[in-house]
Amino acid sequence: xxxxxxxxxxxxxxxxxxxxxxxxxxxxxxxxxxxxxxxxxxxxxxxxxxxxxxxxxxxxxxxxxxxxxxxxxxxxxxxxxxxxxxxxxxxxxxxxxxxxxxxxxxxxxxxxxxxxxxxxxxxxxxxxxxxxxxxxxxxxxxxxxxxxxxxxxxxxxxxxxxxxxxxxxxxxxxxxxxxxxxxxxxxxxxxxxxxxxxxxxxxxxxxxxxxxxxxxxxxxxxxxxxxxxxxxxxxxxxxxxxxxxxxxxxxxxxxxxxxxxxxxxxxxxxxxxxxxxxxxxxxxxxxxxxxxxxxxxxxxxxxxxxxxxxxxxxxxxxxxxxxxxxxxxxxxxxxxxxxxxxxxxxxxxxxxxxxxxxxxxxxxxxxxxxxxxxxxxxxxxxxxxxxxxxxxxxxxxxxxxxxxxxxxxxxxxxxxxxxxxxxxxxxxxxxxxxxxxxxxxxxxxxxxxxxx
Ligand SMILES: Cc1cc2nc3c(=O)[nH]c(=O)nc-3n(C[C@H](O)[C@H](O)[C@H](O)COP(=O)(O)OP(=O)(O)OC[C@H]3O[C@@H](n4cnc5c(N)ncnc54)[C@H](O)[C@@H]3O)c2cc1C
Numbered sequence: 027x028x029x030x031x032x033x034x035x036x037x038x039x040x041x042x043x044x045x046x047x048x049x050x051x052x053x054x055x056x057x058x059x060x061x062x063x064x065x066x067x068x069x070x071x072x073x074x075x076x077x078x079x080x081x082x083x084x085x086x087x088x089x090x091x092x093x094x095x096x097x098x099x100x101x102x103x104x105x106x107x108x109x110x111x112x113x114x115x116x117x118x119x120x121x122x123x124x125x126x127x128x129x130x131x132x133x134x135x136x137x138x139x140x141x142x143x144x145x146x147x148x149x150x151x152x153x154x155x156x157x158x159x160x161x162x163x164x165x166x167x168x169x170x171x172x173x174x175x176x177x178x179x180x181x182x183x184x185x186x187x188x189x190x191x192x193x194x195x196x197x198x199x200x201x202x203x204x205x206x207x208x209x210x211x212x213x214x215x216x217x218x219x220x221x222x223x224x225x226x227x228x229x230x231x232x233x234x235x236x237x238x239x240x241x242x243x244x245x246x247x248x249x250x251x252x253x254x255x256x257x258x259x260x261x262x263x264x265x266x267x268x269x270x271x272x273x274x275x276x277x278x279x280x281x282x283x284x285x286x287x288x289x290x291x292x293x294x295x296x297x298x299x300x301x302x303x304x305x306x307x308x309x310x311x312x313x314x315x316x317x318x319x320x321x322x323x324x325x326x327x328x329x330x331x332x333x334x335x336x337x338x339x340x341x342x343x344x345x346x347x348x349x350x351x352x353x354x355x356x357x358x359x360x361x362x363x364x365x366x367x368x369x370x371x372x373x374x375x376x377x378x379x380x381x382x383x384x385x386x387x388x389x390x391x392x393x394x395x396x397x398x399x400x401x402x403x404x405x406x407x408x409x410x411x412x413x414x415x416x417x418x419x420x421x422x423x424x425x426x427x428x429x430x431x432x433x434x435x436x437x438x439x440x441x442x443x444x445x446x447x448x449x450x451x452x453x454x455x456x457x458x459x460x461x462x463x464x465x466x467x468x469x470x471x472x473x474x475x476x477x478x
Contacts, residue, residue, distance in 0.1 A: 064165060064166075064167065065153065065154075065163050065164075065165075065167070065168060066163075066167075066168060067167040067168070068167050068168065068169065069148060069150065069162075069164055069166050069167035069168055069169040070148070070166060070167065071105050071146045071148055071169060072146065074103040074170075075101075075103050076101045076102055076103045077102055077103065077172040077173070077398050078102075078103040078104075078105065078169075078170065078171050078172050078173075079095055079102055079103070079104050079105070079171065079172065079173045079174075079175060079394060079398075080105050080107065080162050080169060080171035080173075080174050080175070081104065081105070081106045081107065081174075081175040081177060082107050082108075082152050082162065082174070082175065082176050082177065082178055082333065083107075083108060083175075083176065083177035083178040083179060083331075083369065083371075084106050084107070084108030084110070084113060084136055084139075084147070085177060085179050085369055085370075085380075085383065086115075086117075086369070086380040086381075086383040086384045086387065086472070086476060087177035087179075087368045087369025087370070087383035087384075087386070087387050088106055088108070088175065088177035088369065088387075089106070089113075089139055089387075089476040089477070090383065090384045090386075090387025090388060090391065090475070090476065091175055091177065091368065091387045091390055091391045091394070092104050092106040092139075092140075092143055092145045093139070093142075093143040093145070093391075093475075093476070094387065094388045094391030094392065095145075095391045095394055095395060096143055096144050096145050097143075097391075098391055098392055098394075098395035099395045099398070099399075100144065102394075102395065102398060103146075104143075104145035104146065105145065105146045105147075105148055105169065106136075106139075106140065106145055106146070106147050106148070107147075107148045107149075107150055107152055107162070107164060108136060108147070108148075108149060109149070109150065109151040109152075110136075110149070110209065111136075111149055112133060112134070112135070112136070113133065113134040113135070113136055113139075113476075113477075114132055114133050114134075114208040114209055114212060115132045115134070115208060115380065115469075115473075116206060116207070116208045116212075116238070116239065116242075116380070117132075117239075117379070117380040117381075117469065117472070118131060118132050118465075118469045119132050119205075119208055119212050120242065120245050120246045120249050120418065121249065121418060121421075122212065122216065123205070123212060123215040123216040123219055123246075123249075124219055124246075124249040124250060124252065124253045124421065125216075125219070125220070125253065126249070126418075126421045126424070129216075131469070132208070132212075134473055134476070134477050135477065136149070138477050138478075139476060139477040142477065142478055148164070148166060148169075149166075150164035150165055150166035150167075151164060151165050152164050152178075152333060153165065153336075154336055155174065155333075155336065155337040157174075157337065157338065157362055157364075157365060160172070160174070160364065162174065171364075172364065172398070173364050173365075173366065173394055173397065173398065174364060174365045174366070175365075175366045175367070175368065175390070175394070176333065176334060176337060176339065176350065176365065176366070176367045176368075176371065177367070177368050177369040177371065177383075177387075178331035178333045178334070178369075178371055179207070179331050179369060179370045179371060180206075180207070180238055180328045180329065180330065180331055180346075180370050180371065180378070181328065181329050181330070181331050181332055181348070182199070182204060182206075182207070182326045182327070182328055182329070183326060183327045183328055183329040183346070183347065183348075184198060184199070184326045184327075185327075186299075186326070186327055187299060187302055187324075187326060194302070194304070197304045197305075198302065198304055198324055198326070201304050202304065202321070202322040202323065202324040203215070203323065203324075204231075204323055204324055204325035204326060205246070205323045205325070206237075206238050206239065206242065206325055206328070215323055218321050218323075219250060219253055221321075222250075222253065222254060222257075222259050222261055222321070223259060223261070224259060224260045224261065225260065225261065225320070226254075226259065226261035226262070226320045226321065227261065227262045227264060227317075227318065227319045227320050227321075228250055228261065228262070228263050228264070228319065228320070228321050228322060228323075229263075229264045229265075229266060229309065229317060229319040229321075229322035229323075229324070230243050230246060230247045230250070230263060230264070230265050230266070230322070230323050230325070231243070231265075231266045231267075231268070231299070231322070231323070231324050231325050231326075232244070232265065232266070232267040232268060232269060232273070232325065233268055233325055233326060233327040233328065234268040234269060234327060235327050235328065235345045235346050236344075236345035236346060236375055236378060237325070237327065237328050237346075237378070238328055238370055238378040238379075239377075239378060239379055239415075240273045240274040240377060240378075240379075241273075241274050241275055241279070241415060241417040241429075242417075243265070243267075243323075243325055244265070244272055244275075244279040244417070245279075245417040245418055245419070246323065247263050247265045247283075247291055248279070248282050248283070248286070248287065248291075248417075248418070248419045248420070249418060249421065250263050251263050251286070251287035251290035251291050252286070252287070252419075252420055252421050252422075253421075254290055255286075255287070255290065256421065256422065261290070262290060262291075262292060263287070263290055263291045263292070264291075264292045264294065264317060264319065265291060265292070265293045265294065266294050266297045266299065266309065266311075266317070267293065267294060267295045267296070267297055268296075268297060268298060268299075269295065269296070270295055270296045271295055272293075272295075274429060275417060275427050275428075275429055275449055275451050277449075277451045278417075278419065278427035278449070278450075278451030278452070278453055279417075279419070279427070280293075281451075281453075281454075282419040282420070282453060285454075286419065286420060294311075297311050297312075298311060298312040299311055299312075300312050302324065307319050307320065307322075327346070328346055329346045329347045329348040329349070330343075330346060330347070330348035330349035330350060330371045330373075331348070331371050332348065334348060334349070334350055334367065334371060335348055337365070339351055339352075339359045339362070339365060339367060341373065343373030344373070344375065344441070345373075345375060349371060349372065349373040350367030350371050350372055350373055351373070352366070352367050352372065352373065354372075354373070354374050354435075354442070355403075355404065355405040355407065355408040355435075356393065356403040356404065356405075356407060356408070357372070357390050357393065358397075358403065363397070363403075366390060366393075366394060368383070368386055368387060368390045369383040369386070369387070370383065372386075374433075374441075374442050375441060375442055375443075376411060376413065376433055376442065377413040377415065377431070379413055379415050380472060381412065381413055381414045381415060381468075381472065382411045382412070382413045383411075384472060384475060384476070385411040385412040385413075386411035389408075389409045389411065393407050408435075410432040410433045410434065410445065411432070411433065412430070412431075412432055413429070413430065413431045413432075414428070414429075414430045414468065415428060415429050415430075416428045416461060416464055416465035416468055417465075418462065418465060419453045419458070420453065420458075423459060423462060424459075424462030424463070424465070424466070425453045425454075425458035425459055425461060425462045426453065426458065426461035426462045426464065426465040427449070427450055427451045427452075427453050427458070427461055428449065428450045428461055428464065428465075429447070429448070429449045429450075430447065430448055430449075431444045431445070431446065431447035431448070432444075432445045432446045432447070433445055
């Protein structure tokens with residue numbers, strides 16, 4: 027493969043990244059390394075048949091964008107890259123970890139999505155992006171793009187708790203994962219819940235900032251309490267909330283805490299954690315309270331995925347560091363219109379949720395098709411994504427509350443706020459039962475849209 031001068035210069039940086047991740051050793055004449063061969067070799071995808079869009083991240087955002095670009099213009103060549111071998115969703119996972127739904131419900135096949143959507147799927151980890159030569163480097167080789175979409179989601183930001191202590195951060199990640207990046211964390215949480223017994227004290231933290239899935243930690247607290255109740259386990263769930271109040275569907279969750287789980291849930295708002303001792307399983311708060319726990323899901327603050335920093339397209343947003351530096355109306359990176367960022371990595375204060383990423387993905391896909399046709403994108407192309415989010419509060423029978431909202435831009439404040447928003451928080455009556463049915467139907471509908 028011909029290597030441009032730009033690629034050769036780039037390699038000096040890549041080798042440093044690869045040295046920690048790919049085994050580096052000199053070949054027989056000592057002139058090259060395994061990492062150089064792998065990273066600079068062509069990725070195993072067919073040659074582009076038309077303009078190529080490379081999408082990094084096969085979550086609801088990237089999956090939707092891949093499918094709907096092909097629907098918008100089948101001639102566009104689309105490659106979706108994800109490091110995971112199998113898709114597992116965060117949405118609906120609270121019902122899986124508490125044993126209400128099987129693991130199969132949230133586990134899906136990337137290849138099915140690629141076959142049905144008629145795009146290429148590459149299972150690989152993206153290590154670097156050269157926006158000058160428009161090339162993406164993965165552990166399976168590199169590939170060129172005409173348009174790049176970054177939809178890599180979030181990373182945790184433990185700095186508020188760890189204050190740079192890597193050993194502490196690693197122990198927290200391993201022993202008490204937050205459960206908001208699906209995969210092993212989901213499985214860990216499931217076994218933690220299955221191991222609850224009389225006397226268990228389970229801590230669920232709620233971070234500040236615009237964290238992923240606002241209702242998620244409250245829903246999970248209800249469902250763990252419900253699990254204790256159903257299985258006659260005399261335990262407690264302590265919800266340590268950094269926020270002054272329940273951040274969304276507050277009436278619904280508060281009344282579920284009070285009426286259904288009075289003996290199980292202790293809710294502590296405005297709780298700033300000052301230290302965590304993971305070995306003795308103790309949390310100390312700003313007010314000097316000491317909370318002893320037997321197990322926990324310690325959901326830290328979040329940030330934009332570090333890939334955005336690697337690509338040189340991140341900024342510190344109002345809410346979280348490292349989110350995408352994009353024009354909020356077109357999703358194009360400031361100063362590089364060929365790169366779009368979407369999904370939970372966006373800096374706008376939209377709800378970081380699967381439904382938002384899915385409806386937004388359709389808008390972004392339509393805009394990419396227009397852009398590839400030579401159209402200049404502007405604020406006139408902006409449409410609001412739609413957030414629809416159900417949260418289960420009780421399992422047998424399944425009852426759920428919900429929220430739906432669009433967004434509008436406030437020019438004076440230079441930020442987005444909710445528009446046409448509404449909630450359904452009456453879980454006790456027929457509406458709560460309809461919410462439970464709606465939750466499952468919503469989940470199935472979203473999986474169908476992503477993969478079928
Ligand atoms: C417990 C829980 C409950 C939730 N409940 C709800 C709910 O009820 N309703 C709702 O709408 N949403 C819910 N969500 C939120 C929802 O799952 C997320 O908002 C959504 O997944 C965000 O989509 P995304 O595509 O932006 O990011 P992600 O889903 O995180 O996808 C990003 C993808 O990028 C890949 N990736 C990252 N870096 C690289 C790299 N360097 N190379 C290759 N691939 C890479 C990752 O493997 C991942 O597959 C919940 C989430 C959790 C965890």
